[in-house]
Amino acid sequence: MRIALIDLDDTLLDYRTEEDNARDAVWSVHLPGIELAVWQRIYDRTKRRLRADGRLPSTAAYTERFRLSVRQARAAGADCPADEAFVRRCEATYWARRDAVTTLLPGAEELLSAVRDQYQEIVLCTVGTTDNQRRRIAAAGLADSFDALRTSEMTGVGKDQWPLFLGPHWRGDAHYLAVSDSYNPDLSSAKRFGMRTAWLRSEATRTRLAAEGLVDVLEPATDFEGEHPAELAALITGDRTGQRLI
Numbered sequence: 001m002r003i004a005l006i007d008l009d010d011t012l013l014d015y016r017t018e019e020d021n022a023r024d025a026v027w028s029v030h031l032p033g034i035e036l037a038v039w040q041r042i043y044d045r046t047k048r049r050l051r052a053d054g055r056l057p058s059t060a061a062y063t064e065r066f067r068l069s070v071r072q073a074r075a076a077g078a079d080c081p082a083d084e085a086f087v088r089r090c091e092a093t094y095w096a097r098r099d100a101v102t103t104l105l106p107g108a109e110e111l112l113s114a115v116r117d118q119y120q121e122i123v124l125c126t127v128g129t130t131d132n133q134r135r136r137i138a139a140a141g142l143a144d145s146f147d148a149l150r151t152s153e154m155t156g157v158g159k160d161q162w163p164l165f166l167g168p169h170w171r172g173d174a175h176y177l178a179v180s181d182s183y184n185p186d187l188s189s190a191k192r193f194g195m196r197t198a199w200l201r202s203e204a205t206r207t208r209l210a211a212e213g214l215v216d217v218l219e220p221a222t223d224f225e226g227e228h229p230a231e232l233a234a235l236i237t238g239d240r241t242g243q244r245l246i
C-alpha cells in the first residue's frame with residue numbers, strides 16, 4: 001500500500017497571502033488610531049508567542065490570539081473597545097477575509113494529480129481546525145481531491161508525532177511519502193518514521209537556511225526538493241530527472 005501525506009498550507013494553498021490579507025483587513029475595518037505596521041507587529045508577535053507556548057490552532061486559540069492582540073492595540077492607541085463582542089467581530093472579519101481570498105498555489109493541481117497517479121491513498125494532513133480546513137479546501141475546489149483528512153484538532157497532536165496524527169491511516173506495512181513546505185516538524189519527523197520526503201522549499205526559505213548554514217544539512221536529509229508545486233510534480237512523475245519518485 002502506498003500512501004501520500006500532503007500538507008495544505010503553503011504546499012497547496014497560498015496561506016501566507018491569505019493570512020497577511022486577513023490580518024490587515026482586521027486593522028482596516030476595526031482599528032482606527034494606530035498604524036498598520038504597529039498592528040502587524042502586535043498581531044505577528046502574539047501569534048508567534050501562542051505557537052511557542054505549544055498551542056495547536058483551535059477555535060479557542062484563534063479567539064485568544066485576537067483577545068490579546070486587541071488589548072495590545074488599545075494600549076498602543078487604537079480607538080476601539082476591547083470587550084468580548086468586539087474580539088469576536090475582529091475574528092469574524094479575519095475569517096471572512098481569509099475565506100474570500102483562499103487560493104491554490106500555482107501548480108498545486110499538477111502536484112496532486114502526479115501524486116494521485118502513483119499513490120493509492122492521499123491523506124491531507126494539516127495543522128488547523130477541522131471545520132475551517134474543510135471550508136477552505138472546498139473554497140479552493142479540492143473537496144474531492146483526498147481520500148481522508150487528518151487535522152491537529154482531530155488528533156490533538158502535531159506532525160512531530162506522525163503515528164498519532166495519522167490514527168487509522170498509520171499502517172506498519174505502508175510506504176509513505178510526506179509532502180510539505182515545513183522541514184520541521186513535518187519532514188524531519190517523517191524521516192524518523194521511515195517515510196520518503198518531498199520538500200517544497202521556496203527560494204526565500206533556501207536563502208534563509210543558507211545564511212544559517214543549514215542547506216547542506218537539510219537538503220541531503222530529504223528525498224526531493226522543489227521550489228514550486230509544479231517542480232515537485234515533475235519530480236514525482238519523473239519528467240525532470242528521468243528518475244521517478246517511487
Ligand SMILES: [Mg+2]
Pocket residue numbers: 007008009010011180181182
Ligand atoms: Mg505548510
